[in-house]
Amino acid sequence: MSVRTASETVIDVRQILPRMRRHPLIFATFGELEPSDALVLVNDHDPWPLLYQFNVRHPGAFMWRYEEEGPDVWRIRITRAA
Template structure:
């Protein structure tokens, strides 16, 4: 699965979700958006699940790599 990476740790919080939605929209089916974040993006998961039909919630993954580094993969169906 091809992935585009978006590092959000330096992005101001109000700008994160719009940036994520724009990047996700640009993906082709079967690709994934990989997010590097300073916290677990659980609210984003629920937002994507509720609002984005092409978000493959069943294939969503998140891994904590450090105390303030989480990497999440948001796959597009």
């Protein structure tokens, strides 16, 4: 589920099954962001493998900031670099 506001999109992937659909949705949403816009990812675990993929696919093009770090909910702000 994703919700878009003026400069931020929230994606709660906890409800998305199967899990293999999560990363394509996140990357597609990131691809639609304007510079300085952000997506907030809500997950049920630390998505460090996703951070690795971002570093490979979009080096230097994003900022990753944890807003909430578990244990039940993880919230990460991923901002497209200006």
